[in-house]
Amino acid sequence: MRLDETREYIVHLREAISEIVSPFEVHHTSDGPIELRVYPLRGGGWQASLAGTRKLNSGAVVKESKEEAEECIRTQFHEMFPEHFCSDICHIEGSSRSRVS
Numbered sequence: 331m332r333l334d335e336t337r338e339y340i341v342h343l344r345e346a347i348s349e350i351v352s353p354f355e356v357h358h359t360s361d362g363p364i365e366l367r368v369y370p371l372r373g374g375g376w377q378a379s380l381a382g383t384r385k386l387n388s389g390a391v392v393k394e395s396k397e398e399a400e401e402c403i404r405t406q407f408h409e410m411f412p413e414h415f416c417s418d419i420c421h422i423e424g425s426s427r428s429r430v431s
């Protein structure tokens with residue numbers, strides 16, 4: 331495999347990985363479910379992205395830490411859906427709401 335082919339392969343692999351990483355939050359908005367994901371980058375740092383049913387014009391963000399990446403993408407989500415208030419069907423990781431104790 332040539333070097334540029336290898337690079338292209340890695341790009342595709344990263345895109346594929348970003349799809350299979352399970353979202354840390356899912357918000358059910360009037361536009362359908364919006365998924366928030368963060369995943370570590372090979373070169374260091376964490377990438378955060380938003381995915382949903384309508385075309386989201388958010389660029390993926392890269393931050394030093396997982397917490398920063400999560401915070402940043404959460405802020406983007408709330409800017410895009412200022413009218414959204416979480417209900418019981420939203421999934422928030424670590425939330426007591428989604429756990430049976």
Ligand SMILES: [Zn+2]
Binds near residue numbers: 420
């Ligand atoms: Zn929500």
